[in-house]
Amino acid sequence: MSLDAVLPDAAEAWLARLVAMPTVSHTPLFHHLEAIAEPLRAAGGEVHVLPCGATGSGNLIARFGPRQDGGLMLAGHLDVVPAVAGDWPGDPFRLRREGERLIGRGTEDMKGYLACVLAVACGRPATEPRSIAITFDEETTMEGASLLPAQCARLGIRPELVMVGEPTGLHPCIAHPGVMDMESRFVGREGHGADRRDTASAIEAAGRFICAMTDGMPEGARFNPGIVTGGTARNVVAGHCTLSWELRHAAGQNPVTLIACAAGAAGAAREDRILSRCPALEPMPEAEAAARRLAALTGKAVQPMPFITEAGHYAAAGWPALVCGPGDWHQAHQVGEYITRTELREGLMLIDRLWQAGTGQERKTA
Secondary structure: OOOOOHHHHHHHHHHHHHHHHOOEEOOOOOHHHHHHHHHHHOOOOOOEEEEOOOOOOOEEEEOOOOOOOEEEEEEEEOOOOOOOOHHHHHOOOEEEEEEEEEEEHHHHHHHHHHHHHHHHHHHHOOOEEEEEEEEEOOOOHHHHHHHHHHHHHHOOOOOOEEEOOHHHHHHHHEEEEEEEEEEEEEOOEOOOOOOOOEEOOOHHHHHHHHHHHOOOHHHHHHHHEEEEEEEEOOEEEOOEEOOOEEEEEOOOOOOHHHHHHHHHHHHOOOEEEEEEEOOOOOHHHHHHHHEEEHHHHHHOOOOOOOOOOOOOHHHHHHOOEEOOOOEHHHHHHOOOOOHHHHHHHHHHHHHHHHHHOOEEEEOOOO
């Protein structure tokens, strides 16, 4: 795969620009999306920045090439996890260059991928249908991804294949777990800690629930009790307790059924609230074929992955979806997060190839 000399510099410039946007989840992103939209429009794209969510956020959808069904959608999220400046050797929202490393919050997850996409979209004409989707709050609720298919339908955009650019080392991935984020409230009867005859501890009830869920998960499912809060004082039996937790599950496992089966042994009354959920990504024939072609292009084997991505929402909407992007996901969310110039260049080469020729999987529609 050849690469124009100007594209690597353009990708690195885009990366510096994206890192400088402090796009932490649940903060307003709309004005940052508008700043990205301007050069895409100048490059001939039909660009929509659609406000949604309660935090002044939105999704960006851009279309290039012939206005027809099919084609490839390159999808990613703009939001990042928080970065505490005092923990970093430099400003986390300013790109630093140390040899091969390009350091900054989001370089790996997933502004490196977005920089490649934007550099190619602004520098290459599209002769086949191509679209770009940039979403919000992936790191928390995935609300942007859950809204995207309906937004695209209203705009008349239906991709033949969606590639989500999470950092997989360019290994194509066609399967990953699903997740349900939950909050459970337990109610007890308060009383003096010295006399518990007419009391019931909500914290103990939460403890029984945690043990039952931990012990009752089948293979492929994982329960994690993330945050426990409750009680009013050390010498008062807790009358209330709130547990924030997640359940990750394999494709084919129903999370509601898993919870009912495991939690029944706890004997603890509770009130559950679903905070967010993402379906598991299950292989689709079109995505499997595209993944094989990507593997032939990159020399990287098709593989599953342990983490959750927006591809689960897209596949659930009927879009063939896979995950493939530059970088190593183990570097994501870390202090001193970085992507290497080699990783960025390899991602750029692949996206440039796909922008011009696709995976060979997309069907031309008259």
